[in-house]
Amino acid sequence: MNLLERANYxxxxxxxxxxxxxxxxMGVASFLPFLAIAVTKRLYNPDLVWYSIVGxxxxxxxxxxxxxxxxxxxxxxxxLQLAEIFDISARGELDVVFxxxxxxxxxxxxxNSHIYINGKRLQFPGGAGGALLxxxxxxxxxxxxxxxxxxxxxxxxxxxxxxxxxRVFTPLCIFRLDRELGRLVTDSIHPWSSYxxxxxxxxxxxxxxxxxxxxxxxxxxxxxxxDPKGIRQLVLQ
Amino acid sequence: MTEMSxxxxxxxxxxxxxxxxxxxxxxxxxxxxxxELARQEKKDLRVMKTAGGYDVDLLCGLGCxxxxxxxxxxxxxxxxxxxxxxxxxxxxxxYSENTCxxxxxxxxxxxxxxxxxxxxxxxxxxxxxxxxxxxxxNPYGGGKVLTVPAIKPDYAILHVQKADEDGNAxxxxxxxxxxxxxxxxKNIILTAEMIVPTxxxxxxxxxxxxxxxxxxxxxxxxxxxxxxxxxxxxxMDFEMxxxxxxxxxxxLKSHIWEVRP
Numbered sequence: 501m502n503l504l505e506r507a508n509y510x511x512x513x514x515x516x517x518x519x520x521x522x523x524x525x526m527g528v529a530s531f532l533p534f535l536a537i538a539v540t541k542r543l544y545n546p547d548l549v550w551y552s553i554v555g556x557x558x559x560x561x562x563x564x565x566x567x568x569x570x571x572x573x574x575x576x577x578x579x580l581q582l583a584e585i586f587d588i589s590a591r592g593e594l595d596v597v598f599x600x601x602x603x604x605x606x607x608x609x610x611x612n613s614h615i616y617i618n619g620k621r622l623q624f625p626g627g628a629g630g631a632l633l634x635x636x637x638x639x640x641x642x643x644x645x646x647x648x649x650x651x652x653x654x655x656x657x658x659x660x661x662x663x664x665x666x667r668v669f670t671p672l673c674i675f676r677l678d679r680e681l682g683r684l685v686t687d688s689i690h691p692w693s694s695y696x697x698x699x700x701x702x703x704x705x706x707x708x709x710x711x712x713x714x715x716x717x718x719x720x721x722x723x724x725x726x727d728p729k730g731i732r733q734l735v736l737q
Numbered sequence: 738m739t740e741m742s743x744x745x746x747x748x749x750x751x752x753x754x755x756x757x758x759x760x761x762x763x764x765x766x767x768x769x770x771x772x773e774l775a776r777q778e779k780k781d782l783r784v785m786k787t788a789g790g791y792d793v794d795l796l797c798g799l800g801c802x803x804x805x806x807x808x809x810x811x812x813x814x815x816x817x818x819x820x821x822x823x824x825x826x827x828x829x830x831x832y833s834e835n836t837c838x839x840x841x842x843x844x845x846x847x848x849x850x851x852x853x854x855x856x857x858x859x860x861x862x863x864x865x866x867x868x869x870x871x872x873x874x875n876p877y878g879g880g881k882v883l884t885v886p887a888i889k890p891d892y893a894i895l896h897v898q899k900a901d902e903d904g905n906a907x908x909x910x911x912x913x914x915x916x917x918x919x920x921x922x923k924n925i926i927l928t929a930e931m932i933v934p935t936x937x938x939x940x941x942x943x944x945x946x947x948x949x950x951x952x953x954x955x956x957x958x959x960x961x962x963x964x965x966x967x968x969x970x971x972x973m974d975f976e977m978x979x980x981x982x983x984x985x986x987x988x989l990k991s992h993i994w995e996v997r998p
């Protein structure tokens with residue numbers, strides 16, 4: 501299965517999770533969340549409130565090369581300044597937030613700060629708005645375009661953002677947080693991967709799980725319409 | 738007269754100043770001004786922004802910066818900010834890591850004229866301790882509240898679409914933290930795509946949220962955000978950003994002389 505088709509699986513699964521969501525926010529470089537929110541709003545949940553950094557309820561006809569592009573604001577219902585996103589979440593009014601993690605640990609905490617390898621510092625960009633959003637949004641959805649044991653670790657060296665993720669999307673599987681165990685468990689495995697592969701490439705204990713359902717033709721059609729050039733596969737490269 | 742040339746305006750920034758930069762990532766960044774700062778070989782600058790990109794990276798790469806106060810520094814689709822990373826990894830630049838929310842809180846406290854701002858509890862994030870953010874007892878009951886101290890930039894450097902020669906200015910599209918920065922900072926320097934007559938600016942008064950107060954310099958700089966975007970006039974230069982992201986040290990040094998202004 502090529503990268504575009506794999507991205508479609510992830511987008512479809514994200515979109516279906518948003519069927520009962522009240523609101524969702526995506527930040528920078530969030531191509532999969534962007535398309536997932538757009539699909540959900542068209543097919544499943546037209547009333548979903550879509551917060552972006554540049555405006556309230558965008559109605560994009562295509563996805564630009566940046567998910568904070570002012571172009572997205574062209575067809576918004578209202579203006580929204582970046583600072584307000586954080587206020588909305590701090591007030592407890594944000595349901596879903598999409599967050600990326602350079603490192604994601606078994607508790608669902610994110611490290612976007614830095615790590616030390618043999619005493620040498622490796623600097624990440626920083627967690628942007630993640631610290632506040634992970635801690636205060638109702639259902640954080642975490643995603644990452646790669647899956648290896650350096651990314652999915654038992655305990656992150658630094659905690660940039662702490663919170664309880666609703667789901668964690670990887671190019672191999674979907675994790676969810678088992679609240680009793682206090683750690684991530686496998687919720688579904690993408691059809692091109694396997695329990696064995698996830699076990700090998702994850703730095704914490706994992707379990708077997710059912711296969712991630714395939715995207716529908718309707719979903720793929722919308723994804724293709726908004727992203728005809730396949731920008732979405734960039735995050736999986 | 739507040740209107741002047743780019744090099745005159747950049748000369749106002751002394752070594753060691755705390756400056757905050759407009760825009761977000763690659764949108765409406767004061768790129769031309771930042772290149773001029775580098776050409777003038779500024780040292781020990783403290784640079785503040787929620788989410789930096791080309792601007793912060795370039796200053797870090799050319800040895801102009803002592804400290805970066807930010808929540809994020811990267812190029813989004815163009816990858817990681819190599820010069821910023823290297824400078825931090827080698828200890829040449831102190832990354833006072835924040836989250837965008839705490840940078841905003843620090844600016845809000847400064848803008849409101851108060852010493853600190855109470856914020857939502859983000860204390861499980863490691864940088865809260867490193868930055869020294871402290872809890873205080875809520876005097877109205879209900880436990881403890883996390884706080885962020887005010888940070889008052891010496892200069893807010895804003896690139897805007899239009900200004901008049903006195904320094905009144907408008908911003909089209911998202912403000913990001915720019916209006917807040919303008920309120921918080923001691924002084925403001927504006928670069929503008931166009932300097933227009935005051936009467937013309939007044940016709941768009943709904944977009945004019947930067948008054949001339951505190952504006953010490955206004956410079957007309959066409960393409961002042963290049964290679965970043967300045968909607969609605971131009972998008973980012975994808976080719977140049979890809980090239981920039983891969984420049985080596987020597988190429989970076991010549992970049993600021995090749996790309997004018």
